[in-house]
Amino acid sequence: MNTNHAPAGQAPAGQAPADHRRLGRELKLFATDPLVGAGLPLWLPDGAVIRAELERLAAEEAIRGGCQPVYTPVLAKRALFERSGHWAKFADDMFPPMRVGDEEFVLRPANCPHHALVYASEQRSYRDLPVRLAELGAMFRSELSGVLGGLSRVRQINLDDTHVFCAPDQVPGEITRAVASVQRCYRLLGIDVARYRLSRRGDGDGYLGADDLWADAERHLAAALRDLGLEYEDGPGEAAFYGPKIDIQVVDPAGREETLSTVQLDFNQPERFDLGYTGSDGARHRPVMIHRGVLSGMERLVAHLIERCDGAFPPWLAPVQVVVLPVAEPNAGQARDVAGRIRAAGLRAECDPADATLGARIRRARDRRIPYIAVVGDRENASGLVALRLRDGRRLDGVGVERLIGEVSGQVAGRSADLGFR
Numbered sequence: 001m002n003t004n005h006a007p008a009g010q011a012p013a014g015q016a017p018a019d020h021r022r023l024g025r026e027l028k029l030f031a032t033d034p035l036v037g038a039g040l041p042l043w044l045p046d047g048a049v050i051r052a053e054l055e056r057l058a059a060e061e062a063i064r065g066g067c068q069p070v071y072t073p074v075l076a077k078r079a080l081f082e083r084s085g086h087w088a089k090f091a092d093d094m095f096p097p098m099r100v101g102d103e104e105f106v107l108r109p110a111n112c113p114h115h116a117l118v119y120a121s122e123q124r125s126y127r128d129l130p131v132r133l134a135e136l137g138a139m140f141r142s143e144l145s146g147v148l149g150g151l152s153r154v155r156q157i158n159l160d161d162t163h164v165f166c167a168p169d170q171v172p173g174e175i176t177r178a179v180a181s182v183q184r185c186y187r188l189l190g191i192d193v194a195r196y197r198l199s200r201r202g203d204g205d206g207y208l209g210a211d212d213l214w215a216d217a218e219r220h221l222a223a224a225l226r227d228l229g230l231e232y233e234d235g236p237g238e239a240a241f242y243g244p245k246i247d248i249q250v251v252d253p254a255g256r257e258e259t260l261s262t263v264q265l266d267f268n269q270p271e272r273f274d275l276g277y278t279g280s281d282g283a284r285h286r287p288v289m290i291h292r293g294v295l296s297g298m299e300r301l302v303a304h305l306i307e308r309c310d311g312a313f314p315p316w317l318a319p320v321q322v323v324v325l326p327v328a329e330p331n332a333g334q335a336r337d338v339a340g341r342i343r344a345a346g347l348r349a350e351c352d353p354a355d356a357t358l359g360a361r362i363r364r365a366r367d368r369r370i371p372y373i374a375v376v377g378d379r380e381n382a383s384g385l386v387a388l389r390l391r392d393g394r395r396l397d398g399v400g401v402e403r404l405i406g407e408v409s410g411q412v413a414g415r416s417a418d419l420g421f422r
């Protein structure tokens with residue numbers, strides 16, 4: 001991370017912690033409109049850049065982890081969620097059904113039931129397992145307007161969601177693989193894990209399934225955490241209604257803890273959807289389902305990242321990576337040309353024309369947290385170079401455009417948090 005900003009999770013001295021709602025407005029990342037409704041953010045172009053980069057990371061990580069991408073609809077007949085148990089246990093959090101002819105459809109509260117049916121769409125043998133189905137899917141929560149705010153409480157969650165269907169003896173390996181994937185992504189994103197929590201069933205009847213299945217699942221998760229050498233906190237009453245989970249907890253700059261990624265173990269959905277595979281003994285067996293949310297919801301992740309870096313995203317996530325500033329009007333053509341060359345190399349560059357003083361435009365670029373400011377004046381114009389100002393305060397004079405493109409491309413391709421030019 002760049003040195004101008006406080007370490008993660010701490011506000012700069014004397015300043016209030018970053019608030020993603022304020023920064024989201026100032027940096028034009030997202031907006032809400034009463035005509036759309038609370039909790040239904042509009043992703044503005046600069047916010048959409050960040051989300052698209054994160055979605056690309058999620059897709060690459062899924063492929064690398066042996067997952068197969070699928071696409072499934074955001075709604076289904078109410079009967080699907082009666083089968084999954086969501087209707088009985090979760091209906092208060094779901095939008096009410098929509099009647100079409102004599103059928104009833106609901107917006108999905110989770111992607112799992114659709115993925116269970118993708119698994120069930122063909123005969124499976126033990127040789128096919130594990131089957132890992134990945135989708136960055138939208139799911140819906142009928143939250144009341146009063147509790148909604150910014151990106152952290154929303155009515156549509158776009159979740160990086162994988163469902164693994166495996167044999168019981170593959171469970172430990174799959175949990176380890178899921179946690180490793182989370183750790184790899186967090187390293188890249190500069191997110192620190194505050195704690196791992198084993199979220200178990202609590203008292204009450206809000207849970208599906210038999211006691212022995214729950215005990216097995218909780219034991220599996222605890223064993224996996226121990227095998228990984230991870231200390232964890234016990235979280236009775238924090239489980240999903242269909243199974244226990246490992247919650248990966250992070251702390252925002254204001255000190256609030258929240259769950260980002262989860263790995264959930266589920267013996268219930270495979271029962272309810274009567275999922276099966278043919279074992280090496282020729283008999284039919286029940287797979288185990290693991291719900292793996294690595295990057296979590298795009299909304300929650302982006303809110304966390306905005307606050308964590310105070311809007312100063314690493315170059316690969318920055319909506320605008322390079323802004324080119326002509327010192328004065330006669331340099332405008334050269335500046336536009338430089339910006340065009342940088343864009344042609346696949347980077348995100350803008351030219352900010354000489355409609356205000358250079359100092360004012362540099363401040364504007366700083367306020368937008370743009371990592372690289374390239375200034376073109378008469379001297380640079382003559383020699384085909386730029387004067388470079390980096391977001392961390394460094395200044396480099398006489399930088400060739402090819403070198404600028406090469407350095408920035410390298411930092412972006414490596415998804416580095418560093419600005420380069422060492």
Ligand SMILES: [Zn+2]
Nearest residue numbers: 110111112291
């Ligand atoms: Zn799921």
